[in-house]
Structure formats: C-alpha cells, structure tokens
Amino acid sequence: MDVLGNYKSVISARSADKDIQKKAQDGGIVTTLFAYALEEGIIDGAIVAGPSDEPWKPKPMVVTTKEELLAAAGTRYTISPNLQLIKEATRSYGLDRVGIVGTPCQVQATRKCQLYPIGMRDVDDKIALVLGIYCMENLSYQALEAIVEDHCNQKMESVKKMDIGKGKFTVYTERGAVSQMPLKYIHKYVQPGCHVCLDYVANLADISTGSVGSPDGWSTVFVRSNKGNAVWDGAMAAGLFETKDMADVKPGLDLVKKLATEKITKNQKHVDERKSFGLKSDGTPKALRNPYETP
Numbered sequence: 001m002d003v004l005g006n007y008k009s010v011i012s013a014r015s016a017d018k019d020i021q022k023k024a025q026d027g028g029i030v031t032t033l034f035a036y037a038l039e040e041g042i043i044d045g046a047i048v049a050g051p052s053d054e055p056w057k058p059k060p061m062v063v064t065t066k067e068e069l070l071a072a073a074g075t076r077y078t079i080s081p082n083l084q085l086i087k088e089a090t091r092s093y094g095l096d097r098v099g100i101v102g103t104p105c106q107v108q109a110t111r112k113c114q115l116y117p118i119g120m121r122d123v124d125d126k127i128a129l130v131l132g133i134y135c136m137e138n139l140s141y142q143a144l145e146a147i148v149e150d151h152c153n154q155k156m157e158s159v160k161k162m163d164i165g166k167g168k169f170t171v172y173t174e175r176g177a178v179s180q181m182p183l184k185y186i187h188k189y190v191q192p193g194c195h196v197c198l199d200y201v202a203n204l205a206d207i208s209t210g211s212v213g214s215p216d217g218w219s220t221v222f223v224r225s226n227k228g229n230a231v232w233d234g235a236m237a238a239g240l241f242e243t244k245d246m247a248d249v250k251p252g253l254d255l256v257k258k259l260a261t262e263k264i265t266k267n268q269k270h271v272d273e274r275k276s277f278g279l280k281s282d283g284t285p286k287a288l289r290n291p292y293e294t295p
C-alpha cells in the first residue's frame, strides 16, 4: 500500500472561522469539521482530547458544542487515551452518532472496534465520523515536561502553544517568549510503543490532517472515505474552508511522502529486529511479539 494510504483527494486548507484559526493548532480542520458535523446532525457528539487540571495533560472528553470544541483545540504532544470513551459515548452519554479524533493508532483501534467488536456491542454502527491527525511519534507526560521545563526552560503552565516542525520542538509562552529544542534530542523521550508504528497520516480515517506539506497556519487534508467525501463537500459548500491546490503549495505532498516513508522504513526495521531479539537456550533466535502477525 502507498505510504499515504488510500484517498480521494488531498488539499491544502484552513478554516475560514477566525475564532477557530486563533485556537487551532494548524488550519483548524478538526475543530471546523466537528463543529459543522454537530450543526448538521452528522454527529451528536465528538470524543476529543480536552484540557485537564494539569497543564498540557489532555483528558479525553465527549463534547457537544462548538465552545467545548474550541476549548479542546490545539495539539497536546502526549498520550490522550481517547478510545477510553468510545463505548461509554454510546452508553451513558447516549450518543447515536459519534465523532472521534485521534492519532493513526487510535484510528486503527477505532476501526478494529468496528470490525472485531470484542466487548463493544452496538458501537460499530454508531461511529459516524473518524478524523485522524498525522503522528510521527508521541511522548509520555513526564517526557513532555522534561522537554518543556529542562530543555526549553519554560514552565508548563506558562506555555501557550507547542509545535513540532522544521526539525525543532518549539514552545511559545503566554508572555511572548519562544524556546526551542532540536528534534534530534527527542529520541530518548519517545514512547517505545511508537517504534513499531507503520502509519504516519492516519490511513484509516474518514479524513486525516496535519501541518506537514502546507504553509504555517494551513493544513494538508486527505479526504479518504465516501463518508469523509460527503462531509468535506458539505463543509466546502457551506464556505467553511479556504483551500489551495496541493500542487501549488510548498513544501507540498513530496515532503509528506518523504516523512511517511522515513517513519515506516525506520519502524519496519524495528518490527523486523524483534524477530531475533533474544536467544533460546539452543542458540536459535527468540522473537518478541509482532502485532502484525498471527502468533
């Protein structure tokens, strides 16, 4: 399969809504699409990574209004177990049409819940819109704290925005300071589970998006499924996005493809190395589990 997955169209876009532009990480694609889907009754709630009591620690939550979506906008570079709520959303929250946003692994988990619903009765047909965000790697909260406080010398509570791009982890504070750490130092902080991940651009989402490929403040958007296509066309017809032809923007799709290829090649090597990680007493290789193969 292509490293970018199957898609019907790829566009560079940003939200036309100024409030969303201010709060969003990149082009505000996720917040705008969920707000539109809520308004149109395509979904009746969305599972997002909302704010919690600790600065920059996400808390999975079910939101049903644009205000709540805005409060959850932006990237929190640490694990937010959004899937935790996927069953509950259809139970105590009473949703019949669930929207969910997640990293590629979370999109995979969502699809797996739909196809192999172990302990997930009556969930699959209630998943109405799956939005994916690109992801190269993720960090534990402690790792994020170490990067922000030790490497970038900023207090977590003083940070307004964090961003990864152009080879740097950048922290913007409320008082206007900008601190950076070269990404080459991030390696030891990466979640070990991310080293076997073979998806960069959320191949299984209805629509997936990330910053790479597009100019600052814009997003690269893959419209993948029929459902994604219908939602995207509806949002475009409602005038919710400004768009540019992907072929006209810099650095463009080639960079997305390059990074996806690098991630998959590097991580495929890790998956392969697990086959001969240890030694049995008879001297033959002892494998660690490979989640992509039947044991």
Ligand SMILES: Cc1cc2nc3c(=O)[nH]c(=O)nc-3n(C[C@H](O)[C@H](O)[C@H](O)COP(=O)(O)OP(=O)(O)OC[C@H]3O[C@@H](n4cnc5c(N)ncnc54)[C@H](O)[C@@H]3O)c2cc1C
Binding pocket: 023, 024, 025, 026, 027, 028, 029, 030, 031, 032, 048, 049, 050, 058, 072, 073, 074, 075, 076, 077, 078, 079, 080, 082, 101, 102, 103, 133, 134, 135, 136, 137, 138, 139, 164, 209, 210, 211, 212, 219
């Ligand atoms: C760990 C991580 C690594 C990433 N790496 C890349 C990358 O390498 N290249 C790239 O182009 N983009 C990457 N992204 C995606 C990028 O940072 C933006 O999330 C994406 O472009 C969407 O921006 P937006 O303006 O459309 O979304 P917004 O409108 O700002 O909405 C973002 C949505 O994502 C949800 N969210 C925030 N943090 C998390 C989280 N940790 N887990 C699940 N959901 C979350 C929010 O609740 C919100 O609903 C990464 C994101 C994460 C979380």
Ligand code: SF4
Binding pocket: 103, 104, 105, 106, 135, 136, 137, 138, 191, 193, 194, 197, 198, 199
């Ligand atoms: S790198 Fe893969 S496993 Fe790690 S958080 Fe991102 S999508 Fe999930």
